[in-house]
Amino acid sequence: MSNTPLDDDLHETMSRFKAAAQAQPIELPKVEPPGRILVAFDQSNQDSAVADVARELCLRFGATAVLTLANPGLNVDTYRQHLEGMKAKLPGVNCEIAPQQDDEDPADAILDAKRAAGAKLLVMDAPYLEDFSRLGRDSVGSTAERVLAKASVPILFVREPREGLANSLSRPLVKLHVRQAEAAQALATTFRLGGNAAQFRVLFVVDAAAMAEAAALLGHEVDPARLTDDALLADAQAAAGSLVAAAQRWATENKAALKVDFKIGSDPDVTAREANDGNHLLVLPCPADRNTAAYGRALTVLRLSSAPVLMV
Amino acid sequence: MAVLGVIMLITYLFIAFEKLHKSVCAIVGAIAAVVAAMAFGLFGKSGYHEVHEIIGHDLNILGVIIGTSILVDTVGGSGLFHFIGIRVVKLTGGEPKRLFLFVCILTFLFVSLLTIAPGTLLMASLALVICRTLGYHPKPYLIAVAIVANSAALTTFSSGIATLMIGTAAEIPYFQFFIGSTPLAFATAAVAFLVLVKLYGRKLLEDAAKAGDPATLKQKVAGFDEWAMVKDRRVFRRSAGVLGATVVGFATAQALHVGLDFVAMAGGMAALLFCAGDPEQAIKKVKWPVILFFVGLFVIIGAVKATGLLAATADALVSLGGGSGTVLVLIIGLFVLGFSGFIDNIPLAATMIPVLDPIAADNPALAPALFWVLIAAANLGGNSTPIGSVSSVIALHALESDRGEKVGWGEYMKAGGLILAVQSVLVLGYVLLMMNLGWFPDLPKYVKG
Numbered sequence: 001m002s003n004t005p006l007d008d009d010l011h012e013t014m015s016r017f018k019a020a021a022q023a024q025p026i027e028l029p030k031v032e033p034p035g036r037i038l039v040a041f042d043q044s045n046q047d048s049a050v051a052d053v054a055r056e057l058c059l060r061f062g063a064t065a066v067l068t069l070a071n072p073g074l075n076v077d078t079y080r081q082h083l084e085g086m087k088a089k090l091p092g093v094n095c096e097i098a099p100q101q102d103d104e105d106p107a108d109a110i111l112d113a114k115r116a117a118g119a120k121l122l123v124m125d126a127p128y129l130e131d132f133s134r135l136g137r138d139s140v141g142s143t144a145e146r147v148l149a150k151a152s153v154p155i156l157f158v159r160e161p162r163e164g165l166a167n168s169l170s171r172p173l174v175k176l177h178v179r180q181a182e183a184a185q186a187l188a189t190t191f192r193l194g195g196n197a198a199q200f201r202v203l204f205v206v207d208a209a210a211m212a213e214a215a216a217l218l219g220h221e222v223d224p225a226r227l228t229d230d231a232l233l234a235d236a237q238a239a240a241g242s243l244v245a246a247a248q249r250w251a252t253e254n255k256a257a258l259k260v261d262f263k264i265g266s267d268p269d270v271t272a273r274e275a276n277d278g279n280h281l282l283v284l285p286c287p288a289d290r291n292t293a294a295y296g297r298a299l300t301v302l303r304l305s306s307a308p309v310l311m312v
Numbered sequence: 313m314a315v316l317g318v319i320m321l322i323t324y325l326f327i328a329f330e331k332l333h334k335s336v337c338a339i340v341g342a343i344a345a346v347v348a349a350m351a352f353g354l355f356g357k358s359g360y361h362e363v364h365e366i367i368g369h370d371l372n373i374l375g376v377i378i379g380t381s382i383l384v385d386t387v388g389g390s391g392l393f394h395f396i397g398i399r400v401v402k403l404t405g406g407e408p409k410r411l412f413l414f415v416c417i418l419t420f421l422f423v424s425l426l427t428i429a430p431g432t433l434l435m436a437s438l439a440l441v442i443c444r445t446l447g448y449h450p451k452p453y454l455i456a457v458a459i460v461a462n463s464a465a466l467t468t469f470s471s472g473i474a475t476l477m478i479g480t481a482a483e484i485p486y487f488q489f490f491i492g493s494t495p496l497a498f499a500t501a502a503v504a505f506l507v508l509v510k511l512y513g514r515k516l517l518e519d520a521a522k523a524g525d526p527a528t529l530k531q532k533v534a535g536f537d538e539w540a541m542v543k544d545r546r547v548f549r550r551s552a553g554v555l556g557a558t559v560v561g562f563a564t565a566q567a568l569h570v571g572l573d574f575v576a577m578a579g580g581m582a583a584l585l586f587c588a589g590d591p592e593q594a595i596k597k598v599k600w601p602v603i604l605f606f607v608g609l610f611v612i613i614g615a616v617k618a619t620g621l622l623a624a625t626a627d628a629l630v631s632l633g634g635g636s637g638t639v640l641v642l643i644i645g646l647f648v649l650g651f652s653g654f655i656d657n658i659p660l661a662a663t664m665i666p667v668l669d670p671i672a673a674d675n676p677a678l679a680p681a682l683f684w685v686l687i688a689a690a691n692l693g694g695n696s697t698p699i700g701s702v703s704s705v706i707a708l709h710a711l712e713s714d715r716g717e718k719v720g721w722g723e724y725m726k727a728g729g730l731i732l733a734v735q736s737v738l739v740l741g742y743v744l745l746m747m748n749l750g751w752f753p754d755l756p757k758y759v760k761g
Contacts (some may be wrong), residue, residue, distance in 0.1 A: 006433075008709050013437035016391065016541045020398040021445045023537040241540030248539035260543040 004266040008230060015234035019241030026184055026246040033035055033061040036155075038098070041069050041086055042143075046125035049161035051089035053308055054123040056166035057156065058093040059195060065090055066117040068098040070106035070124075070143065090210030107146035113115055113171065114153065121154050122147070122279045128159040128306055142302050146300070148311060149290050154189060156281075160306035161249040168308055169193065173201040173280035175271045175301070178239045180294060182285035184246065186312040190283045191250055193310075200258040202247050205237045233262045272304035286311040315352070315620040318661075319344045320616050323608075338608025345615035354618040356688050366614030367607055368593035373477055374603055375573025376470065382580030383558060383597040384430045388588035391507035391541035393422065397438045397610040398538040406446055406529035408520040409513065413440055416460045416505045423464035423703070424497075425469045425559060429599070432461045432703040436710035444714075447523035451719065454707040455727055459508070462704035463501035463735075465691045466493045469759050470562045474661040474690040481665040482672070482683040483757035486566050490732060492684040492752060496742060500692060500735045507731045522650055544588060551587045554579060606658070613662050622666045629670055637678045638744055644668070645685040645740050649732065652693020653700040661690040672758050680752035681743050688739040695732040698724040 033175070041047045041055040058065045067083045079100045087095045098117055101109040114122055126144035140157070148155060165185045172190045187202070193199055211232075215221075237244075243261050251258035263270050275282035282305055284298045302309050323341030327334045346363055349355055355362035387393070400418055404410040415435065423431030435457045443450035465472025469479045469486050475493070478484075484492070523529060542548050558579030561568075564576045583589050616622060633640030644664070651660055664686055672679035694701025698708050698721060708719050746752045 006706065006709060009433055010437060010713060012712070013388075013394075013433055013571055014441055017397065017438050019540040020394065020536050020538055021441050023535070023540040025535060025537070028403075157735035171461045237541070241537065243541070245537035245540035246544050248545065249537075251545065252539070258544070259544065262543075 005031050008228070009229055015238040018238040019244065022238065023241035023245045026242045028184055028188040028191070028246055028250060031185075031188045032120075033192065034063050035125060036066055036117055036119045037061070037063045037121045038066045038068060038110070038114045038117050038119035039086075039090075040108065040113070040122065040263045041067065041082065041123040041230050043069065043071055044125060044127070046127070046161045047086060048089060050123055050125050050158045051086050052166045053156065053158050053169070055090040055093050056169050056191075057123060057151070058060055058090065060169065060195065061121075063121070064094045064096060066096045066098050066113070066119055068101070068110065068113040068117075070101075070109045070113075072104050072109065074100070076100060101130055105146070107150070108146050108281060110143070111150055114151070119153065121156065121232075122151060123156045123158070126157040126159060126302065126309075128161075140299075144302075145172060145299070148286070148302075151289075154310060154312045156310045157302060157307060158308050165308060168279055168281040170198045171201070171278065171280045172198060172283055172310075173203055173275050173278060173307075174283040175203045175205065176240070176243055176273075176285065177294065178204065178236070178243065180285050180287070182287060182312060183243055186283055186285035187243070189310070189312045191254070191256075193281075194256070196254040196256040198256065200247075200251065200256060201274075201278070201280065202244070202258065202260045203271065204236055204240050204260070204262045205267045205270045206232045206262065206264050208232055208264060210267065229264050232264060236262050244291045268300040268304055268311065271301045272306075275305050275307040275309075280308045282307050284309060313603070313624075314619045315344060315348050316354075316616045316619045317621050319348060322613050323612060324655060324659055327617040327659060327684050333601070334342050334656070335571050335604040335608065338605045338612070339422055340608075342611035342615075345612045349615040349618060352619075354615065362618075363611055363614070366611055367732060369614075370477075370606070370610045372480060372571045372573040373473070374606060375474055375571070376576045377473065377603060377606070378429055378598050379573060379576025379578070379580040380470070381430075382425050382589070382594045383555070383576065383583045385594045385597040386580070386583035387551040387555050388430070388434075389543075389589070390548045390556070390587055391543065392548055392551045393426075393549070394438075395538045397422075397434065398541075401438070401442055402533055402536055404502070404533065404536070405526075406520075406533040407526065408448065408516040409509070411442070411448075412453065412456065412509065412512075412516055413505065416456050416501065417509075419460045420464040420467075422496075423427045423461045424467040425555070427470065428465045428472050428702050429460050429706065431464065432457060432706045433710075435461070437709045440710060440714045445536075446529055448519045449515070450711060450715065451717065452516060454509065454711045455512075455719065455724065456504070456508050456616040458701070458704040458707035459504045459695050459728060459731055460501050460693055462691050462701050463497050463504060463706075466497035466500070468494070468562065470576075471497075472691055474657045476572065477661050478665060478683055478687050478690070480572070482679070482755055483668065484683065484755060485753075486563055488680075488753050488755075492680060492746075495688055496684075497675070497686050499738055499742070500688075503734050503738060504731045507734065508727060511727055513731075516672050523686070528549050547588045551583065554582045554587055557582070575714075585676065605674075609659055609662050613666060617666045623670055626667045626670045629667065630674075636746050637675070637681065637747065640678070640744060641685050641747065642740060644682060645689050645736070645743070648686060648689035649693040649696075649736050650741075652690055653696035653732075656697070657690045657694055657701065660693075661686065672755070676754065676758040677750075679755045679758040681747035682757065684746075684752065685739065685743045688743070689736075692732060692735050692739065695728040696725060697721065697733065700728075704728075 083097045098113045101112045104110040126140035167218045286298045326337040419435045439453040561575035
């Protein structure tokens with residue numbers, strides 16, 4: 001891969017041309033705006049943030065917000081009273097209060113409410129644990145995990161509650177993997193959500209350690225000296241050509257601002273850091289098959305992210 | 313005089329035969345030259361300080377190399393050059409002769425704008441990727457890149473390092489290049505293209521026929537997507553702006569009373585500021601070995617000049633010419649054309665400049681012809697061998713690195729030698745004709761002197 005500085009330069013330059021020559025045309029799928037969005041509250045300190053983000057989403061899509069409270073065992077009055085309070089935080093949005101579900105499990109209650117409402121998008125919180133250094137990569141909450149595992153629609157998880165969280169919808173960061181089937185869908189959903197006024201970022205992360213590990217599992221020997229950052233980034237750019245071209249074409253046609261970044265490092269750490277530092281809405285393609293490594297990776301990113309995360 | 317001459321000769325031989333890294337050769341040669349010059353008292357009262365004077369005199373060359381290197385690396389990161397390259401290739405529809413023509417045109421354009429090393433690297437990469445995608449054999453395309461690049465280095469003041477060195481030393485006004493050098497750049501590139509088509513035309517068509525039916529190839533080329541390399545369109549547009557402004561800056565530098573090094577550095581810094589450049593990365597990518605090579609070379613030549621050896625060589629050349637300007641131009645032209653194939657054109661040009669300078673000072677009317685023939689011969693002379701120029705070294709290395717295929721001296725010289733023979737006639741004919749008709753504008757430096 002690299003013997004001399006000239007070889008390095010050659011490899012880098014050729015990789016860029018390869019990206020163009022090997023790019024397979026990708027048609028971004030048409031994404032219909034969700035007519036109804038289920039907004040699930042849980043009487044936590046994140047409810048106001050969920051309402052903020054849900055309002056912005058509904059306004060962007062012109063959707064109806066269907067509100068639910070997923071705490072089992074509540075009496076009807078408390079349920080309705082809390083949701084009326086939340087409804088007041090969604091001015092300008094057509095709101096409905098979903099009938100109370102009688103499930104014991106809040107995750108089931110949310111999924112049933114979603115089905116009953118015919119919602120095509122779900123907004124809820126996933127508890128955000130601030131001190132990760134002590135707690136490690138802890139859970140995002142069993143409710144969030146179970147909803148994610150069973151839901152068949154995109155879910156926007158609100159993590160750390162903070163001022164101006166809704167503005168992050170204008171700064172979507174889409175993390176893509178070149179061989180992920182859901183990548184085009186995630187791009188199309190993000191573009192539909194952001195419109196042409198948003199500042200889009202597309203991120204590819206090259207995880208050299210994971211690549212070396214995978215190669216070793218397959219019985220391939222990898223010379224670490226050949227896995228230079230520049231060479232890896234150049235290869236990643238060549239492989240991602242189709243997605244980059246599709247994204248740039250959309251941005252050109254819609255006169256939108258779009259920036260593509262390639263980073264080296266541990267995939268979940270780099271992705272979460274980029275999203276957290278940039279006050280972004282993080283968009284993650286999430287495979288339907290919940291037993292895949294890609295799903296596990298997406299879940300880890302969700303756990304590490306303090307920014308809101310849209311799982312597509 | 314003899315000691316310094318021997319030091320210079322040994323250094324050049326080591327550089328030519330690549331016995332040591334050429335930067336190390338130049339610096340070691342410079343150290344030896346300084347020691348000898350000081351031992352013989354050649355630096356006079358100023359002593360060692362003279363070394364700084366010598367380097368300072370040519371600091372502008374180093375400034376241009378550093379500035380353009382940063383500019384090209386940063387602007388290149390935006391995908392601009394790749395975008396242009398792919399867009400142009402798509403116009404060919406994969407048709408081999410048209411593709412061959414467009415590769416030559418693009419090489420000419422990129423080298424004219426970006427100087428020979430980055431321009432050649434870009435085009436060698438493009439040719440390899442396109443040929444691999446279409447199933448064509450890349451050798452003819454890479455030989456074309458190597459040879460056309462040397463013509464493109466003649467286009468403007470800043471298109472080639474040798475051109476820049478000679479132009480700076482002779483203080484040639486930027487716009488005089490459009491009379492003295494640019495026509496030769498186009499004409500010699502056209503010669504190269506025609507000879508190469510004659511030599512490889514049939515092979516290009518045979519390769520294409522083997523690669524598949526034209527409709528499929530056309531479809532493949534149409535599928536290339538130039539946007540695949542663009543990471544940020546705002547940076548992309550700014551990069552085009554910064555590059556354009558720098559090119560305009562080069563053209564107007566003399567009118568603005570600033571050096572090309574100032575323009576190059578300003579362009580490089582503008583790229584870092586406005587084109588999302590990574591300063592660490594861009595500065596690391598500057599060809600520091602080349603800078604060291606130049607520093608060593610300048611010191612050696614400065615020390616040798618102090619001995620009077622180069623002035624004596626100038627006198628000898630004038631005597632050899634027998635008082636005839638035409639003969640003198642022919643001698644210099646043929647000498648440089650011949651030696652450029654074997655010696656790096658940079659040391660050759662650097663050595664010839666102080667030889668021609670006193671001749672030009674004594675014969676102002678002859679000055680333009682001397683320097684135009686030196687510029688053309690120093691750049692084109694490298695066409696004769698596979699080691700004669702930066703472009704051939706890069707293009708042939710790329711072919712070997714990507715395909716494991718070597719181009720032998722005989723094969724290269726068959727094309728390069730033939731092209732150089734025709735180009736030599738063209739260059740000498742043009743310079744002599746212009747000189748004898750008195751159509752070259754005077755060089756202000758010598759008219760004033």
